Amino acid sequence: MNAIAYLDALRNALKDVMEPFIPSIPMAVYFGADALINSCELKTLVVQNAPRVVIGGQPNELYTLVMIDPDVPNPNAPHLSQLVSWIVTNIPGGASCAQGTEIASYVGPNPQIGVHRYILFLYQQQARLDDIDAIESRFHFNVEGFANRHNMGNPVGLSYFNVRRQANGRNANA
Known part of the structure; x- marks a missing residue:
């Protein structure tokens, strides 16, 4: 994918979520043996x-991974957006998210209508996060608000994919 196509895809993935950014920390996401x-x-x-996520960065740095669905329940009317699908904190740089602390357990995608975007954001932490409150509701989550409350600033990594639901209610990919 050339740079212009990449930026267009990035803009589309992040629309209604946050301003596009260029990731500075690499992250590899694997569902089974396949890289995303x-x-x-x-x-x-x-x-x-849950995927296996391996991040770049230095071992003395800590990161938080947040996965959301910004299209819930319907991409044309996402009135429950954002749905938080997964949160892992305290991931050491250069490691797998399995070495972090799971704050919200992974909930696999199950779109009810249309094509949903699933976005994994990586944030660099300023310090270890041991006092995060439990997520009361997975609906109406705000990834930028979460990052700001925990002094993480802008994301440093990103990965995203789509899952489709057919109009007849059967999953298009099942």
Whole structure:
């Protein structure tokens, strides 16, 4: 994908969520043995279990991974947006998210209408986060507000994919 196509795909993935940014910390996302390619469409059966996420950065730095669905319940009327699907804090740089602290357990995508975007944001922490309140509701989450409350600033990494639901209610990829 050339730079212009990449920026267009990034703008589309982030619309109504935040301003586009250029990731500075690499992250690799694997569902099973397959590496995620940004903007691809995945089958719900493939994404029902938490992915393995490996991040760049230095071992003395800590990161937070947040995954959201900004299109819930319907991409044309996302009145419950954002749905938080997963939060892992205190991930050491150069490590897997399995070495972090899971704050909100992984909930696999299950769109009810249309094509939903699923976005994984990576934030650099200023310090270890041990006092995060439990997430009361997965609906109406605000990823930027969460990052600001915990002094994380702007995201430093990003990965995203799509999952489709057919009009007849059956998953298009099942």
